[in-house]
Amino acid sequence: xxFFSTLGDIFRVLRHTFRQTMTxxxxxxxxxxxxxxxxxxxxxxxxxxxxxxxxxQCVKACPTIAIRIDKQxxxxxxxxxxxxxxxxxxFCGLCVQACKFNALFHTKIVDLSEETxxxxxxxxxxxxxxxxxxxKWRGRTFR
Ligand code: SF4
Ligand code: SF4
Numbered sequence: 085x086x087f088f089s090t091l092g093d094i095f096r097v098l099r100h101t102f103r104q105t106m107t108x109x110x111x112x113x114x115x116x117x118x119x120x121x122x123x124x125x126x127x128x129x130x131x132x133x134x135x136x137x138x139x140x141q142c143v144k145a146c147p148t149i150a151i152r153i154d155k156q157x158x159x160x161x162x163x164x165x166x167x168x169x170x171x172x173x174x175f176c177g178l179c180v181q182a183c184k185f186n187a188l189f190h191t192k193i194v195d196l197s198e199e200t201x202x203x204x205x206x207x208x209x210x211x212x213x214x215x216x217x218x219x220k221w222r223g224r225t226f227r
Contacts, residue, residue: 116219116226121192126175128193131166131211135187138164145182148172157208163187165208171201 112119121127143151150172157165166188180188191214198204219226 115195116221118227121194123192125192125194126177126180126190128170128191128196128206129168129180129211130189130191130214131208132187132189133159133163133165133208133212135185136160136163136166137185137187138162139185140164141182141184142166142179142188145178147176147178148174150174151179154208166211167208168206168211170196170204170206 138153138155140153140155143153150169152167152169154165154167175190177190180190193214193216196204216227
């Protein structure tokens with residue numbers, strides 16, 4: 085291998101390195117940066133209580149017994165509170181398919197990790213909103 089061939093290799097490496105510093109990385113700055121998820125993503129659910137009729141079809145459809153319904157807890161005339169156990173849910177989507185009243189949907193929120201198992205029990209307060217705890221890092225707040 086001659087001197088000029090080695091020099092050419094070094095030049096190609098330097099050119100490649102320079103190009104890479106100028107391009108956006110393929111990775112995401114997770115979890116501080118939300119990546120794109122398609123509309124069909126089966127993330128955690130949202131429960132629209134004003135549409136809910138407390139029919140419990142979602143509870144019956146669930147193969148992992150991840151949903152509990154509390155018909156005594158009402159905000160409207162016919163609705164019920166839903167409690168989701170995200171330590172059991174496998175995100176199969178059967179509960180959403182079973183709901184004929186547009187009261188239960190998947191969202192694109194897929195990062196559900198928590199510090200304790202208890203925090204993965206979602207009561208009606210969390211099932212009705214898309215809000216999440218803000219992420220703080222180095223003095224900056226994300227989300
Ligand atoms: S997505 Fe599947 S496992 Fe999860 S609550 Fe709905 S029916 Fe149950
Ligand atoms: S969310 Fe849908 S399927 Fe579940 S109880 Fe309410 S109306 Fe029935």
